[in-house]
Amino acid sequence: MGTDTVLTAAADEAAERRREQRGWYFYDWACSVYSTSVLTVFLGPYLTSVAKAAADADGYVHPLGIPVRAGSFFAYCVSASVVLAVIVMPLAGSAADRSGRKKPLLALSAYLGAAATAGMFFLAGERYLLGGLLLIVANASVAVSMVIYNSYLPQIAPPEERDAVSSRGWAFGYAAGSAVLVANLVLFTAHDSFGVSETTAVRICLASAGVWWGTFTLVPLRRLRDRRVPSSAAPAAHGWRQLAATVRDMRGTPLTLAFLLAYLVYNDGIQTVISQASVYGSEELGLSQSTLIAAVLLVQVLAVGGALGMGRLARTYGAKRTVLGSLVAWALTLAAGYFLPAGAPVWFFVLAAGIGLVLGGSQALSRSLFSHLVPPGKEAEYFSAYEMSDRGMSWLGPLLFGLTYQLTGSYRDAIISLVAFFAVGFVLLARVPVRRAVRDAGNPVPETI
Template sequence: MSLPGAPDASREAPARPSAHQLGHPSAHPPASASVVRAWCLYDWANSAYILSVATAVLPAWFATGIVGPQGYALLGLRMSATTLWGLTVGLSALAVFLLAPVLGAAADLSGRSGTFLRVFCLAGAAAAVALGFRGPGDVLSVMLLFAAAQAAFNCANVFYDSYLLRVAGPEDADRVSGRGYAYGYVGGGLHFLLALGLMTLHERLGLTQGQAARLAIASAGVWWALFALPAFRALRDVPARATGGPADWLRQGLTEALETARSFTRGGPAATFLLAYLLYNDGIQTTIGMATIYGKEELGLPTSVLMLTLLLIQAVAFAGAIGFARLAGRIGTRRAILLSLLVWTGVAVSAYEISGAIQFAALGGVVGLVLGGSQALSRSYYARLVPGGATARHFGYFSVVTKFSAIGGPLVFAVLRQLTGSSRPAILAVACFFLAGMVLLARVREPGPGR
């Protein structure tokens, strides 16, 4: 992707860059179809982990198979599985907050975004595989391994996302970003379908329920590493911008990360967008994160309906990511995101009224339609807002905002649920996050194409 002073793609000859040139921000977009496909395939790879491990299988297995109803004594207190899980998620978020911007800047200085991607991807995949070898009572090791896998997943995404403008170029970023998310929904959904089949048929396969869950978790780590190989080959390192070794890059990376943070405090389109994204992505993450418990607790739906709805969301999100990328090409990226947020607001309002499985599944289909579009377009829009194009250090902050945009919404949801005794007012309140994000996003003006 481009840095300040990089050549204007519209004035470049249409020569296709080599894989090595692709790693440099000044490479001529677009890249070859094989490189674009390799970049998109990384979304296919890591989505198996985030869906099957972090979202669906491991939380349930942690509660029933690792911790159990008796809880676990930690720091002199007996804590429930839910409390321990929350602490683990918080620990990983803190690690991302501290590491992502500095590592992103260090990758820019060293020219080794590809190496950083490989290291953190393989570390996360190894942690996921190791989780599959844990059993009842292995509470601390599971917490540490999952925190490591989550932190590695998010840090790897910093370097992966930073290649977007290098792979696609500004004018094609929406389409390629949407295609990447579409690959992710298919890959993640396919692995989850296999994992669901494994756990459903575990008795016929001669496995206990715990063995099936552990195999599903470990296989996601293998899937992640295996399908990341094309990206490892295509996304190359470039000559360093700074001298010295890793310690020097990290030290200078901290300086650049702090300077980037100061630049955001001075305002500008990228800073305004990050604030808008913080709000509306909080609404998205709350809706997704609370959907299962809302369906289970408020609507009394069976687990089978919830799992099938999750698969439906994955399937529809594939089409949604592609469709919204095309829509952005017609009406502009910002307007397409605003339209998706309007639909998200309607989802929150409609969720207040629904009462049965069919309505829940139908609403899940609508969620799938806008989920991929809002996320993919947010990534490509931000990449273009940073002058010269977002680099790894900028995506370090994007990753931080993504992680911390899942705090306010769940907190509001929990407080309203406790005060009212019902999840319906809580889900309705989530609409406020979408509306506030829309107001701020409407004030953003993007320089250049894709406005």
């Protein structure tokens, strides 16, 4: 009877865990639409057009009295949003860890971002300042919410399940992004049939991403459970002190810190390409919004296959060599993008295919490579620093992109400037002896890495 009771309890626990996991997947389903439809496709070109409508005769807008080229405004706002996220993420992560009350923080960050995104419906005329403010709030909110969201993974999945659970979350996000982009494409290309103007169609696409985000966030909020932990009276600055302590601790494993620095550099380039590619396509190459949507859909589809293909390469050549190869591919893709002729969508699709094939794999293999460099028992704090590098430090790329355009007036010069991130990241990563780094971290060295 005792055995039956234990088996029943174990079965109930497994069922509850699966229920939480299914709820957890839905936050990726909810918020990925913002990243795909808003940040990657619609907002860059649209906010740039609004800023140009408000610009003076020399093409400058003046937020806070500062002269800014209208074409640089979107990139500067992305950079500012990441700086804001850097400030807030350690505080939010510390509050979640110390209180155990993650759901209220997830709800706050998610619905603040969703409301800002839905508010983009009112971005019209010359309201570029409103658009910049909403972008900064939404982009910082999604970064903070992802810190809270990712922190649930160790609680809802034992070690042997985490790879599969994490992968399903990514799959849900790609599926949602693709599905909504198809709907966006239908609305945008057939806006006359729906009785709305092209501008109104874009505003509906932007706002609908916020509605989608807020609606499907209800699922994880209903299914995820808070785990109470003893709280203390430590001030909110504990989050920054913990991050600083983790970085100091990494001095004991300097090769792990060296890898994290390399990742910080080249991932900044990756994130900037993702956020600025649509601006380059619309402003420099003169491509239509429907072409940009189709290109992003192509990236979404090929990113899955590219990640799987690069995973197979890593089993043969090792993760480090495969990531280094992907950085070369990123640099060559950007160099090719510099020479793309205007008004030639076929070549832009070729460029999108190149991005899609290396996008998922370069990020997935970087994460798995870092996992070998984490000392046992310090996974949570080290991955918190990794999350900061992944989502919190990607501000220099947009800033460089915006400054280059500000100084040269050329998006081609702005896009080619990003090659520096991949070149420097390549050199830094190539200098990391990963086998010795794994041994120094106290982990067994895989046969191929």
